[in-house]
Amino acid sequence: MACLGVFVAYLPVTTVAVSLPAIQAALDASTAQLSWVQDAFVLPMAAFILTAGVVGDVHGRKKVFQAGLLFSAAGAAVALAAPSIEVLWAGQALAGLGAAALLPTTLALISHAVPDHRERGKFIGLWATSLLMALAVGPLIAGLVLEHTDWRWIYLLVIPVSLVATVFAARLLTDSRAPHGRRLDWPGQITAAVAITALVYGVIEGGAGSFTDAQVLAALFIAAAGAVAFVLAERRSDSPMLDLALFRSPAFTATTLVAMITFLGLIGFFFLLSLYFGLVQQLDTLQAAWRLFVVTAASIVVGGPVSRLMHRIHARILITAGLLVVSGALLSMTTLDADTSFVSIAWRLALLGIGMGGILTPMTATAVASVPQHLAGMAAAGNNAFRQIGGALGPAVLGALLTSRALDTFPAHLADAGISGAGRRTIVETAREGGLGTVAQMNLGAQTGQALGAMGDAFLDGLRLCLIVAAALTLLAALVSAVLLRPRTSSAATVKVAAQPVPDAVKVAVQPVPDAVKAAVQPVPGTVKVAAQPVPGTVKAAVQPAPGSAPPPAR
Template sequence: MSAIASPASPHSSPAVPPRHGTVTVALACFGIFVGYLPVVGVSASLPVIQQGLDASTEGLQWITDAFILPTAALLLTFGIIGELYGRKKTYAGGLAVFALGCLVCLTADGVVQVCVGQALAGVGTAALLPSTLGLISHVRPDPRGRATAIALWTASLGLGLTLGPLINGAIVEHATWRWIFLPSLVLGVLCLAVGAVVLEDSRSTRERHLDVPGQILAAVAITGLVYGVIEGGSAGWGAGPVVAAFVVAAVALPAFVVVELRSPGPMLDMRLFRSPAFSGTAVVMALVLFTQVGLVFTLSLYFGLVHHASTWDIGVLLAALNGFTVVLGPLVGRLMNRTSPGPVLMAGLVVAAAGALCVRLFDASTTIGGASPVMAVLGVGIALAMAPITTIAMNSLPHHLAGTAAASNSALRQIGSAFGPAVFGVLLTHRVLATLPTHLADSGLGAADRSQALGVVAHAGIHAGAFLHLDTPDATRQAHTAYAESFTDALHTCALVGGAGLLAAALIALVTVGVRPRATPDDRARAEQRV
């Protein structure tokens, strides 16, 4: 996750007691750790959620995106709310809404209620992201101390992404899927209680305004696009609601740009995009997260439905992907100091693309152990790329836009994350349905059995293929083999799209960033003139 670094608050004081500063940093790190426990954890648990609720692939897409969409849409607004009304209040409110969302999921009896709970948790996380970093900036006004604290914050976020699937895997070994939301609920309430007692509030003295029209248009545009992609994959691209969603998004997006250009206090400052390096890294960020989250969604379903892997095993696989963000953070910082962010970024993107393309080597016999090295390659590449993206974005702009730039960078990350499950889910469904007839014919099944298997998958959803039961054990085995081959073909298509997206990101980085040395005072001066 890119850091939403912001300038020190005017209220910040070098006289902040060391103990208070340490406690504040610890609570900020713990809060973001709690907020990100369910992100990948829920993805790893999708197969058991599907079985528990008999959810369709479309429903699973919405369960994932229900969290991401409000996070993307509200992130910038909550940054302003924290500066206007107090970061402690925003932090506490975020934890309260997050805990409420976990409680809703914990008591859910259907997909809709899980989506509502996920959406509430996403709203809470949108408030936690800027407020935790605002609290850090308040108690760590010196650049060196703030950089160290933000590094801890980033590591805490990565730790939440890494441990979430493992915790959930351990839970579902002994309880139903609903209980995966209990640790986040308990830890969120605990963090809220401690923060209410020990945290000091802070806010910015510079004049800020809530950009209500911009907020509404951004939410409408993002939701319209994601809704159109997800529903188009199941209802058909010519369906009335799908066409309407795309039309609404097509109107809302340019309207958002116009409103932001005219607003005295825009939610997204369009001046940022005058910098080619910032614009390039914004696109790169979206593509990286599009591929990462999309492949996490796809692989969780692949190993859960085709291999019937446990949630714990899927968590181990995803830990191999996400854990490197935590482990390699200090090394990436030293690499950038010795060379420059550009080469490190492009190396990371190429390595990540190689990892994504190697997923095409998976077949129906690939085990979790065999897949983990490939996931490690993908994870190393993403870990190498993430820190340089933020560094380049910050270095390309003047200091007074640093906070807005980093917040925008994080919002674009969430937008890329939202489109990953939406697009990859559609690819998965279409490819399975397109190749299953051929694989069933090659399996030797009779016409009646082929028709029955196709009918079940076409009407109940691609997940139903994992639980097919035909008239005889041999026919059932043959149908499962054909289904596994079709799902593997679909996985290969998703891997190809992801690898191509990362290679495109590397090309964009080469054109907009290049292999350039570290930023100099002259670079900053030119940035000041541009923006």
Template sequence: MSAIASDASPQPPQPHPEPRHVTATIALACLGVFVSYLPVVGVSVALPVMQQALDASTAGLQWITDAFILPTAALLLTCGMIGDLYGRKKAYVAGLVVFCLGCLVCLTAGSVVQVCVGQALTGIGTAALLPSTLGLISHVCPDRHRRTRAIALWTASLGLGLTLGPLFNGVIVEHASWRWIFFPALLIGVLTAVAGAVVLTDSRADRERHLDIPGQLLAIVAITGLVYGVIEGGSAGWGSAQVVIAFLAAAVGLLAFVRVELRSPCPMLDMRLFRSAAFSGAALVMALTLFAQVGLVFAMSEYFGLVHHASTLDIGVRLIAINGFTVVLGPLVGRLMNRTSPGLLLVVGLLIGGIGALCVNLFQASTGTGEAALVIGVLGIGIALAMAPITTIAMNSLPHRLAGTAGAANSALRQIGSALGPAVFGVILTNRTLDTLPGHLAGSGLSAADQGQVNGMVSNVGIQAGAFLHLKTPQSTGQALSAYGASFTDALHTCALIGGIGMLAAAVIAFALIGVRARPAHQTEEEVVPVTHPAGDLS
């Protein structure tokens, strides 16, 4: 028997949950993921305001974003195991408590470092919330069709947090200090934690699990080394000692992680899960999709803030369609997944999203709000069609008793992609803008002295110099801003090309590994993993 099978221990039959309890559990699971994602894009659209208030560099802004995503990605699998061991309700409530503590730290922040600390705490809380919410749903929805609908609602709630966060924060920044953008998440998080402690019933995995400390430490080394190397490589240079060491640590950590997990009697991430083609495909697609989505949100937030000089609220409104369609179309997507193939919806969504991302190449410095909204809407529809099927395929590609493991692994790859998006696109925005700026300045009509001044400001401060770029006369300032806008837009085009190709590549992977045919109605969940292991199978 395999390690998973041999770890199983007989469990008494669980009573079927009452309908009211099922509804309450699904609602609280959705509320938990909603509150945990409120600050994600909301913080991104407030970065221009935070940059001026905290005098932060471009790398500092990237770390504000990744300080949340990194601990989420690194701790998801371990938090999933903790929930399986000690109870998903306990993990859910504890995650909300840590999340609220992080919001409180950010609410009182006076430096980039303190914001990063608060973001890291909210990331740790989110790492506990994501697998526990999916585990709670899986426990009360053993039926695949009902679970599919619940996961669609879960995904829509995630999208709702991503959608409302920028709007809340835009209104707050218009009338108060940027620090108050963390208050709505804090308030809702406290109320949700109290409701969860009172209403939820605890559940655990139906097999014995143990914490995998070596695997957790190696995962932290690999993920942190990779993201640190990408962010610092753009500013310190790709050949600098700290960047080379970071990439070496990431490579060694990844190889050691795989080796340790293959030999562990109770691995944090059982590598045999990837013997399921559907699960492997969903994992790769999730990472690529979130890399493109979060990276493009970061890039377009900077574009609207630095080139169009839009307010935080305006940025939130302009980007609302990227995640808003996930909310609007969520119930429809849930029904469609039970009537057709989730793989087909996934491939169609990725193709539409990839085309939308490539259409961002049409943006110019003078692009109007209506034109931009049309392109962003296409991207948003594609993401809405793709997101729920990815999670559903990952959850349903393995036997029901492994749904928690599948959900945690899928969420971990979601966060790794989310972390790499702002890191990679932030480096591209900076380097590409600096590379093309001299050429645009040369054709701007500015004097050689003014060209040198602008080049020096952008080189020293980074792309954030566009927020306060002023020369001696209004005419020269206008010429400088025009050249800067053209350079930044060139950089945005490069990001759009990479993001679009990434989503189209994800569509090809989904077609090849998942397919577009519906699973036969008579096929049971125990038949979904056909590949065996020399020591046994996944069941």
């Protein structure tokens, strides 16, 4: 059920991504409005994912899981009937709320059902494979739909799948709650939602207009103030939505930063790649879908072996290597042009997928296993929240960069194509007001071909800049992984995370399963790297818990 839940949560991501050109043409949307189609989904998912984790801890994860499925179905139904871009945003937002409920509860259900962190890694691998499957089949579904009918029908599949899954969940799932009392953290929820919403709004509007506009500056100021208020609220709360002590664990901090930075670059890249296929290469949706399928198919193929390698190779090596591969793949695509063949781009996309497949499972498993078991749900929600914040910022940041760069070079490309004078000024102003895509809808007579060629060249200028930025972000994430995920010589940081007077945490730490005991005190080559990585400091922490609490197995 957890795998089905994450499948439903992520299916809208790529079905919508490859349908953006069709949506833009049908609803006459600008580039900024098109960015909000993606962000209307990701934004509530990022803003409310932590709250959903707390609600599941308090009221039962099964109930929140079922609510997430129903929200997903409702969002798909609204989007299916959307007559305008604003209604589509509303449907995407409802689906995003559903995803916010599904992601932390699916991981928390796995953590509850499989307490052994080594065995749990296999199930998290299946969870990650289901996520990648959703990303893989989404473009193909959208392509088939758009070949035969209206774009709105891409949302149809989610409705019956969600409703059937809700019924089966009622019969098959056993409800679970956090083993200690928690309450909803309203100050934390409100300040987090304000900060995230204001930040994404400011970046999108700044990219569409200017970052010196009063409304953009106000939004960014509100985002900064909201972030400060969130930190203060969490420090004062006796039942925080996100316990800031989690960040004393280097492993949790590293995986969270890696998730946010990586998804900022990757989700932004996929947003731009779908536009490249539609605007520059003039491919239909199904042709674009097969190209995107290469990425996720490669990730799925690699995901299984990587989940098994986690028992032999430290997560630091797997994550860092995967990020370096992703960075190389992004840089290799800076030579793309309007005539790049499927074969030429396929190996680069496959390389990107291989890198992604090496990141997702160890990143998620490390985040969950780096904290005591009673905090696993919060850790999963926190990791997912920062991942989605990066995903929300990706299209906004890279879309703004692409638009700015493309509009700067567009007049020169028009001049090179032989278009000058009043005609060039009209085309440039149209592009500035409605986005580059609006040029394709202009009636330019004999100059249409030259204008579209110039538009494609300007788009490629922006795309190359974005690829370099995305690759640099991925290299930064690799550096964070290499530095913070090093085997620790002292468990002090981990002890601080666990040092909370919670009885259940003591039970988790002092009553390990037999395999965990063996892993902690009798290292076996190949398994100790993932299970415990004991050094003198961590052995003491594992068998001599601090007064009043006990640390989890060190990472």
